Amino acid sequence: MADVVETLTRKDLVSDQEVRWCPGCGDYAILAQMQRVLPELGIAREDMVFVSGIGCSSRFPYYMNTYGLHTIHGRAATVATGLKVANPDLQVWVITGDGDSLSIGGNHLLHVLRRNVNLNILLFNNAIYGLTKGQYSPTSPPGTRTYSSPMGSVEQDFNAISVALAAEATFVARTVDRNTKHMAEILKRATEHRGTSFVEIYQNCNIYNDGAWFFATQADAKDDQTVLLEHDQPLIFGKDHDKGIRLKGLAPEVVSLGNGVRESDLLTHDETLDNPAHAYLLSRLTHPEYPVPLGVFRCVDRPIYEEQVSTQGRQAVEERGPGDLYALYHAADTWIVPEGSDAETLQEVHEEIPTSNIIPDIDEEDPRAPRTSLQQLLYDPISSLDLPAPECVSADTSVAEAIQAMRAKNLGCLLVVDKRGRLRGIFAQGDLFEKVAGRDLDLHQTTVDGLMTREPTALKTSDPIGHLLHLMSLHGFRHIPIVDPDGRPVGLASFKVMLQFTGGLFANEISPN
Amino acid sequence: MNLSSSLHNDTVKHVDLSFYVEVEKDHPVGRVIAKMQASQRKCALVMNRGKLVGIFTAHDIARRVLGQTEVLCQPIEATMTPDPLTLQSDLTLIEAIRFMGDNPHRYMPVVDADGRVLGTLTHYAIIKYMSDHFPEEIYNLPPTPDHFAHARDGA
Ligand code: SF4
Numbered sequence: 001m002a003d004v005v006e007t008l009t010r011k012d013l014v015s016d017q018e019v020r021w022c023p024g025c026g027d028y029a030i031l032a033q034m035q036r037v038l039p040e041l042g043i044a045r046e047d048m049v050f051v052s053g054i055g056c057s058s059r060f061p062y063y064m065n066t067y068g069l070h071t072i073h074g075r076a077a078t079v080a081t082g083l084k085v086a087n088p089d090l091q092v093w094v095i096t097g098d099g100d101s102l103s104i105g106g107n108h109l110l111h112v113l114r115r116n117v118n119l120n121i122l123l124f125n126n127a128i129y130g131l132t133k134g135q136y137s138p139t140s141p142p143g144t145r146t147y148s149s150p151m152g153s154v155e156q157d158f159n160a161i162s163v164a165l166a167a168e169a170t171f172v173a174r175t176v177d178r179n180t181k182h183m184a185e186i187l188k189r190a191t192e193h194r195g196t197s198f199v200e201i202y203q204n205c206n207i208y209n210d211g212a213w214f215f216a217t218q219a220d221a222k223d224d225q226t227v228l229l230e231h232d233q234p235l236i237f238g239k240d241h242d243k244g245i246r247l248k249g250l251a252p253e254v255v256s257l258g259n260g261v262r263e264s265d266l267l268t269h270d271e272t273l274d275n276p277a278h279a280y281l282l283s284r285l286t287h288p289e290y291p292v293p294l295g296v297f298r299c300v301d302r303p304i305y306e307e308q309v310s311t312q313g314r315q316a317v318e319e320r321g322p323g324d325l326y327a328l329y330h331a332a333d334t335w336i337v338p339e340g341s342d343a344e345t346l347q348e349v350h351e352e353i354p355t356s357n358i359i360p361d362i363d364e365e366d367p368r369a370p371r372t373s374l375q376q377l378l379y380d381p382i383s384s385l386d387l388p389a390p391e392c393v394s395a396d397t398s399v400a401e402a403i404q405a406m407r408a409k410n411l412g413c414l415l416v417v418d419k420r421g422r423l424r425g426i427f428a429q430g431d432l433f434e435k436v437a438g439r440d441l442d443l444h445q446t447t448v449d450g451l452m453t454r455e456p457t458a459l460k461t462s463d464p465i466g467h468l469l470h471l472m473s474l475h476g477f478r479h480i481p482i483v484d485p486d487g488r489p490v491g492l493a494s495f496k497v498m499l500q501f502t503g504g505l506f507a508n509e510i511s512p513n
Numbered sequence: 514m515n516l517s518s519s520l521h522n523d524t525v526k527h528v529d530l531s532f533y534v535e536v537e538k539d540h541p542v543g544r545v546i547a548k549m550q551a552s553q554r555k556c557a558l559v560m561n562r563g564k565l566v567g568i569f570t571a572h573d574i575a576r577r578v579l580g581q582t583e584v585l586c587q588p589i590e591a592t593m594t595p596d597p598l599t600l601q602s603d604l605t606l607i608e609a610i611r612f613m614g615d616n617p618h619r620y621m622p623v624v625d626a627d628g629r630v631l632g633t634l635t636h637y638a639i640i641k642y643m644s645d646h647f648p649e650e651i652y653n654l655p656p657t658p659d660h661f662a663h664a665r666d667g668a
Contacts, residue, residue, distance in 0.1 A: 010656075014656040014657065019655035019656070021655075024649040024650070024653050025653055026653055027653075028652070028653040028654050028655055029648065029652035029653050031655075031656065032652065032654070032656065035656060063655075063656070177648070177652070177653070178645070178648035178652060180652060181529070181641075204648075204649070204653075206649060206653075217648065219519060219645055219646050220519065239527075374516055374517075374647070375647060375650055378647060378650040378651065379650070400580065403575060403579055403580070406575060407575070407576060410617070429571050429572065429575050430555070430571065432571070432574065432575050432579060433549070433550070433555055433571040433574055433575075434550060436579055437546045437550070437571075437574045437578060437579065438543055438546045438547060438550065438585065440582060443579065443580050459658065460658075463658040464658065466647070466650045466651050466654060467654055467658045469640065469643075469644050469647075469651045470644075470651050470652065470654045472637075472640055472644075473637075473640050473641045473644035473645075473651060473652075474644075474651075474652060476637065478636075478637070495619075495636035495637055495640055496613075496614065496619075496636055498636075498640055499610055499613055499614045499636055499639060499640070500614040500615075502610055502614075502643060503610045503611045503614040506517060506520065506607055506610075
């Protein structure tokens with residue numbers, strides 16, 4: 001099993017479906033992170049299932065090349081519970097949104113949490129109904145102006161973390177779409193937890209609710225407006241780690257460190273407390289009064305639903321022998337409904353509803369700022385970069401020769417091509433580091449064929465520069481081959497090239513700003 | 514959140530400097546490599562009584578270790594690059610980018626004013642820092658560029 005799992009790569013998890021989220025939607029970042037993290041978790045692909053309800057986020061299962069179920073509105077948690085009870089070996093992920101799980105599916109969410117079924121729930125919270133074109137949701141703050149609340153909504157919003165804690169959830173965490181490293185850590189922790197893991201992900205809907213979570217994601221603001229929860233550590237935040245949260249009675253207060261305030265005066269986080277009061281208090285730290293906590297609020301052990309159910313099943317069979325479904329159905333009062341007694345056919349009533357006056361007057365113009373020149377650059381084609389030509393070898397080159405070639409020209413990698421010059425693999429210093437170093441291999445006898453990364457992710461010259469950086473910064477690819485339409489390498493992008501490119505962009509700037 | 518002003522105002526201590534492991538100068542090369550592989554770090558800072566005395570990277574493995582099994586049981590001291598160049602933690606990122614773009618070294622130890630090691634600056638960490646400024650254009654992309662939706666609303 002371990003062998004099967006180790007060969008899984010990000011590419012194996014990418015499906016052939018066209019991704020239909022709006023350009024720039026935060027859902028993309030979550031998908032990318034899931035495809036990055038899952039191969040590291042040692043789960044076989046045939047054991048992974050993604051279950052969703054209805055909403056933008058619920059398209060997720062189509063884009064994962066795993067088993068998936070796109071179910072009924074609000075009922076993903078319910079279907080997932082059945083699945084997990086029937087086959088406890090599966091690794092089940094519920095993908096849902098604030099509409100799906102906190103409106104129509106609110107009840108189902110509460111009960112899956114309370115039952116502690118061993119599955120992972122990711123709630124993409126964009127504080128809006130995206131799929132139905134921008135009505136306020138249960139997490140939209142009061143006063144939110146939308147098509148369905150033209151004068152501002154008058155409803156108290158839900159705090160997803162508080163709801164989960166009140167429903168007795170055993171693992172509760174929060175992360176944000178744009179903090180990719182943090183999201184990866186939280187996804188791993190959620191998988192490791194035995195019991196229901198509930199993860200709220202602040203997700204930007206750039207079409208209907210752009211910027212709802214910018215306080216927690218903007219590079220210049222996030223360190224002062226969020227606090228990272230770390231078990232057994234004091235609550236310290238701020239770009240310079242100079243602020244903290246202290247308790248004054250039962251009320252949290254923000255204090256600056258120094259001037260008599262020491263780290264030991266601050267509230268220390270403990271995610272393992274059985275009493276959820278501490279976690280609940282943290283969940284009430286909200287923007288803008290407090291820095292908003294990101295991380296694991298609560299992680300405690302409790303018996304798992306499906307394990308207890310199957311124990312009872314086994315016990316019943318041991319004590320009373322295998323059951324008989326027919327006998328069960330006929331054991332109590334049963335009766336037959338005679339033919340011809342079906343309900344009266346309902347007459348359909350069509351009533352014209354006047355549409356004038358009910359559609360509020362909301363500015364249709366795209367409220368977002370026009371792209372800056374740097375942003376625009378990320379949409380420019382890769383062909384506008386000055387990329388070095390790659391060094392290509394054939395798959396039967398020995399590792400010794402390959403090392404020689406890399407040393408001679410001081411290269412970080414070689415591209416492996418077939419007879420017609422098409423890209424087949426990449427052989428990088430990283431492969432030497434991971435697969436050769438410390439092992440007793442005959443470098444003259446071993447060919448790069450056995451050690452290279454096969455069919456590596458490559459981009460075309462017409463693809464946008466942003467995608468290069470996507471693969472580099474999210475997936476950590478140091479080298480990305482650029483190929484022509486026939487798959488022949490024409491360039492090689494690397495971390496270093498991108499740094500030189502950036503250095504060049506700012507070359508003429510001498511003083512700040 | 515303007516990248517240019519961030520790069521001019523933020524310093525190397527504001528990027529993720531955690532991509533390294535620490536080893537002692539008398540550790541055998543094989544053990545150092547195993548530690549690097551286990552934590553997937555391609556850079557080891559070699560220490561002696563809390564002081565940085567050398568650096569050893571994946572690059573050194575490719576250049577000086579592969580094909581020479583006898584090296585594996587020798588102390589790292591003999592194979593590392595001794596007295597490596599270091600960067601000061603108050604170097605601005607724009608200066609760091611210029612430096613790293615021209616510099617042949619992929620990994621640069623970062624020290625504070627008292628000479629204490631804070632971590633290692635890598636190309637990756639700078640790219641990640643810059644990408645963080647453009648989440649919508651860089652992170653929120655489909656798995657492959659041809660899957661890109663060109664209009665709003667995926668419904
Ligand atoms: S409507 Fe909003 S949440 Fe839905 S796909 Fe578009 S940007 Fe994403």
